[in-house]
Amino acid sequence: DSGVTQTPKHLITATGQRVTLRCSPRSGDLSVYWYQQSLDQGLQFLIQYYNGEERAKGNILERFSAQQFPDLHSELNLSSLELGDSALYFCASSPGTGGSTDTQYFGPGTRLTVL
Amino acid sequence: AQSVTQLGSHVSVSEGALVLLRCNYSSSVPPYLFWYVQYPNQGLQLLLKYTTGATLVKGINGYEAEFKKSETSFHLTKPSAHMSDAAEYFCAVSGGYQKVTFGTGTKLQVIP
Numbered sequence: 035d036s037g038v039t040q041t042p043k044h045l046i047t048a049t050g051q052r053v054t055l056r057c058s059p060r061s062g063d064l065s066v067y068w069y070q071q072s073l074d075q076g077l078q079f080l081i082q083y084y085n086g087e088e089r090a091k092g093n094i095l096e097r098f099s100a101q102q103f104p105d106l107h108s109e110l111n112l113s114s115l116e117l118g119d120s121a122l123y124f125c126a127s128s129p130g131t132g133g134s135t136d137t138q139y140f141g142p143g144t145r146l147t148v149l
Numbered sequence: 150a151q152s153v154t155q156l157g158s159h160v161s162v163s164e165g166a167l168v169l170l171r172c173n174y175s176s177s178v179p180p181y182l183f184w185y186v187q188y189p190n191q192g193l194q195l196l197l198k199y200t201t202g203a204t205l206v207k208g209i210n211g212y213e214a215e216f217k218k219s220e221t222s223f224h225l226t227k228p229s230a231h232m233s234d235a236a237e238y239f240c241a242v243s244g245g246y247q248k249v250t251f252g253t254g255t256k257l258q259v260i261p
Contacts, residue, residue, distance in 0.1 A: 077239065079248065124192055124193070125193075132248060135198075137183070137195060137198060
């Protein structure tokens with residue numbers, strides 16, 4: 035158990051809908067990262083927040099947005115969902131700002147299925 | 150820029166045999182290197198990491214990896230495979246101000 039929690043574990047929805055994925059980082063960790071894992075794209079970094087501020091952006095679509103709240107939990111919002119958005123979404127956390135030696139600890143993931 | 154190449158998307162070994170998962174990296178600055186394991190329907194778990202110092206790094210579950218700068222490699226090994234080692238393994242690199250870049254993963258199958 036990494037100490038990172040994600041809810042829900044599974045989510046099934048329809049195209050065009052909007053969903054929110056939630057992540058609670060390990061106690062004391064200030065950075066939260068979001069990743070998308072799919073069969074064709076592999077593990078893709080989406081976005082990082084550090085202590086409430088956006089720190090780095092990866093391959094995140096404009097239909098997707100995220101935020102980190104004062105209690106450090108984070109939410110990833112996915113809107114206008116398409117079939118291709120079906121994937122595993124992972125949250126990870128780390129103690130620091132995300133520098134080279136900052137080890138990331140991953141949550142169990144949320145499996146999103148868009149029908 | 151940095152990148153990671155994992156050679157072999159699928160590797161099969163017999164139970165009790167040596168496990169060797171290959172990883173080559175590219176980095177313009179001294180790299181920090183990681184191996185993660187992902188069991189079915191679970192998140193990624195850190196196996197081991199290299200930052201500085203000793204080039205042979207020991208991790209959990211009997212795994213180890215050796216940083217070879219001249220070969221730009223960070224291969225993962227385990228002397229004797231167990232059925233429970235069946236999983237997907239990811240090599241990752243970071244360095245300087247670069248974020249972690251993950252490889253495409255290698256699925257390990259252990260044959261009884």
